[in-house]
Amino acid sequence: MKVRLFKPSLGDEEIQSIKDAFDMAWLGLGPKTREFEKQWTNYIGCKESVGVNSCTAALHLAVSAFRFPKGKKVLVPVLTFASTAMAPIYNGLEPVFVDVDEDTLTISLEDLERKCDKDCVAVMPVHYGGYPAKIDEIMNFAKSKNLKVIEDCAHTAGGEYKGKILGTWGDIGCYSFEEKKCMTTGDGGMICSNDRELISPLKSSRWVGMNKDTWQREKENSISKSNSHWYYEILELGYKYNMNDLMASIGLVQLKKLPEMNKRRMEIIAKYLDGIKDCSSLKPALPYDKNQKCYWMFMLRVKNRDKFISFMQQKDIATGVHYMPLTLHPYFAKYENNTPKAISIWKEFVTIPLHADMTNEEVDYVIENVKAFDLLE
Ligand SMILES: Cc1ncc(COP(=O)(O)O)c(C=O)c1O
Known part of the structure; x- marks a missing residue:
């Protein structure tokens, strides 16, 4: 898959x-x-x-x-x-x-x-x-x-x-x-x-x-x-x-279609939250509220991010990182302005799949592999 x-x-x-x-x-x-x-x-x-x-x-x-x-x-x-x-x-x-x-x-x-x-x-x-x-x-x-x-x-x-x-x-x-x-x-x-x-x-x-x-x-x-x-x-x-x-x-x-797409994304987030609640090496990146109407992406904070990304790559599960603080980019470096929290926490961010067309099988497959990674840690 x-x-x-x-x-x-x-x-x-x-x-x-x-x-x-x-x-x-x-x-x-x-x-x-x-x-x-x-x-x-x-x-x-x-x-x-x-x-x-x-x-x-x-x-x-x-x-x-x-x-x-x-x-x-x-x-x-x-x-x-x-x-x-x-x-x-x-x-x-x-x-x-x-x-x-x-x-x-x-x-x-x-x-x-x-x-x-x-x-x-x-x-x-x-x-x-x-x-x-x-x-x-x-x-x-x-x-x-x-x-x-x-x-x-x-x-x-x-x-x-x-x-x-x-x-x-x-x-x-x-x-x-x-x-x-x-x-x-x-x-x-x-x-x-x-x-x-x-x-x-x-x-x-x-x-x-x-x-x-x-x-x-x-x-x-x-x-x-x-x-x-x-x-x-x-x-x-x-x-x-x-x-x-x-x-x-x-x-x-x-x-x-937007209300339906938003609803489906919220359903998937509820499944993710439930599925990974016992993991110890990673957690949801945000205090997601199940009553919210719309979130765009689902992010984790993973202690060993690079290892997690490689693990997911082997399982053909796409990941992303949103975002590296802007002042770490060469163009914005001149605007550096003492933002210690962002600079320390972003290193744990990983975005995992979320879109309205995701099947329950795909969601379960992602959860299964997030848990498998956690067991190895
Ligand atoms: C926070 C934020 N603002 C603005 C934009 C720019 O959006 P667009 O690609 O429609 O120009 C993006 C794109 O990802 C974004 O994430």
């Missing part, structure tokens, strides 16, 4: 939806993207969503929405994917790395308070593996320091904290639909907010700074027959970051 770490859950419904886009012969930014934005807005329960081609783009544009003066600082957890910390840099701002909470692996409030100074303008909490950051406390802190909050929701789609959907707590929430994530559009992302005025201008930023997209111009040509249908203005420096209708056609189907 060969068990994949992540796998998009795809079927005939997605192919049919792509076929609809083919039949319309409109694959770029158009009606399907608008429909997906509308349905996502309803699902999350926010006021406005802007579809883009990745969460990396979403984070870049989300930071740009505030027009912070260049050189200001943005607080970012050191345990995250590169894109969280690159977003401030793309905007001429400086990332300030903050340590994580040892239990939840999300941004440490204590360290946040220590590192926040008068030049800090925003904080970007990450819901790590779908595990919620203490976003209520972060919001209170942010309010007291006049910081904007951009939630990096790349690892969650429908997860909640204290009954409120992650991504709707902060000023802006950014999601990822990259192929390994909770749901996919191949690559893709979404920027969401309850502040329409804040993020509506990002529709032009994602479309090379133009105030009218091609679909709008096409409609003006074919429906209203205006002879100035072609006219648009470039209002500012923009990017080619738009979501397209091919992506959105997959997203519309995936969104319908």
Whole structure:
């Protein structure tokens, strides 16, 4: 048996939806993207969503929405994917790395308070593996320091904290639909907010700074027959970051399947928690809550990580490591900022397979081998 770490859950419904886009012969930014934005807005329960081609783009544009003066600082957890910390840099701002909470692996409030100074303008909490950051406390802190909050929701789609959907707590929430994530559009992302005025201008930023997209111009040509249908203005420096209708056609189907996919991942996590509860050389990396609606990945803390990875490799079980603290990467080394907890605990992290299509046989096979490894230790 060969068990994949992540796998998009795809079927005939997605192919049919792509076929609809083919039949319309409109694959770029158009009606399907608008429909997906509308349905996502309803699902999350926010006021406005802007579809883009990745969460990396979403984070870049989300930071740009505030027009912070260049050189200001943005607080970012050191345990995250590169894109969280690159977003401030793309905007001429400086990332300030903050340590994580040892239990939840999300941004440490204590360290946040220590590192926040008068030049800090925003904080970007990450819901790590779908595990919620203490976003209520972060919001209170942010309010007291006049910081904007951009939630990096790349690892969650429908997860909640204290009954409120992650991504709707902060000023802006950014999601990822990259192929390994909770749901996919191949690559893709979404920027969401309850502040329409804040993020509506990002529709032009994602479309090379133009105030009218091609679909709008096409409609003006074919429906209203205006002879100035072609006219648009470039209002500012923009990017080619738009979501397209091919992506959105997959997203519309995936969104319908999301509650089921989330449920299946939660079932598998419950099996893992039960299956490995007596192991002594390893444990779940996070205090997973069986009542949560959505986690993206399942991580262990294993004392002898390299040996565990080799053992799993021999059994054809894929593993991963999420993540090495960013300041250990050559590019981010210059931002090193005293984050001792992350630097010591990450060495035990191993991600094991979790995806909605995993069969019970695959889950049992993984558990059996995790236990077999533990017995050898
Ligand atoms: C925490 C986090 N933020 C942002 C991203 C970027 O997402 P995308 O691949 O959609 O650009 C990722 C990707 O894995 C991520 O893990």
